[in-house]
Amino acid sequence: MKVVLLIDGGHLRNAALSSGINYDVGFIESFAHCCVDKNSGEVLLRVLYYDCPRYRGQQKLPISGKTHSFTASDKWLEDLASRDLFAVRRGTLAFRGWIPKAIPLGKTPTDADFRPNFEQKGVDMRIGLDIASMSAERSVERIILVSADTDMIPAMKLARKSGLQVVGVQLPTPPAFPLVPQFLAHVDYTRQVTLPASAPAPATAAATKTAPVT
Numbered sequence: 001m002k003v004v005l006l007i008d009g010g011h012l013r014n015a016a017l018s019s020g021i022n023y024d025v026g027f028i029e030s031f032a033h034c035c036v037d038k039n040s041g042e043v044l045l046r047v048l049y050y051d052c053p054r055y056r057g058q059q060k061l062p063i064s065g066k067t068h069s070f071t072a073s074d075k076w077l078e079d080l081a082s083r084d085l086f087a088v089r090r091g092t093l094a095f096r097g098w099i100p101k102a103i104p105l106g107k108t109p110t111d112a113d114f115r116p117n118f119e120q121k122g123v124d125m126r127i128g129l130d131i132a133s134m135s136a137e138r139s140v141e142r143i144i145l146v147s148a149d150t151d152m153i154p155a156m157k158l159a160r161k162s163g164l165q166v167v168g169v170q171l172p173t174p175p176a177f178p179l180v181p182q183f184l185a186h187v188d189y190t191r192q193v194t195l196p197a198s199a200p201a202p203a204t205a206a207a208t209k210t211a212p213v214t
Contacts, residue, residue, distance in 0.1 A: 003167075010051065011171075019195055030197075035191070047087070050091065053092075056072050066111075089130070093118045094121055132155055135164060150180065167187060170192050
């Protein structure tokens with residue numbers, strides 16, 4: 001049975017960090033293979049990973065008004081995209097101001113009492129479009145979905161109406177990241193997946209995509 005794995009990076013990252021796991025490319029790759037049940041005949045066609053590059057830009061600090069520069073590298077997404085069977089779909093991260101780290105604030109708050117508030121944009125839309133495309137083309141038989149976002153429900157319903165099976169992955173951190181009843185009503189199966197420890201990066205030669213030897 002041909003399957004495709006769709007991973008909402010924000011959802012997986014929150015679960016990993018809550019479990020004290022270093023969220024890196026090695027972890028994501030190891031986790032992806034844990035989601036596939038080869039004993040039941042599943043053959044992984046592709047892993048689609050959805051996430052936002054870290055924010056880059058300049059913003060005024062909330063108290064001092066000084067300019068703060070956010071600098072980040074997208075190399076980790078490039079590294080992930082180079083792994084076998086992986087494709088990366090990028091959303092955008094929008095800056096939505098500063099929010100207090102704790103409430104109430106002290107009598108003389110400083111910039112250090114605030115953290116940036118970012119909003120992820122475009123990820124849900126990209127997941128939904130890919131599910132719709134696979135439903136129309138019938139390119140796979142089963143979709144394994146790592147997300148708990150109920151915005152996915154219309155796309156999930158379309159996939160099932162088109163004859164595809166939908167598997168919802170339950171991460172082992174309930175009740176923080178449960179699959180809610182509205183979400184569960186539109187999957188064919190649920191699958192509990194254990195989070196692996198972070199894996200070391202492979203040697204350079206193994207990091208490039210190569211066709212399997214037959």
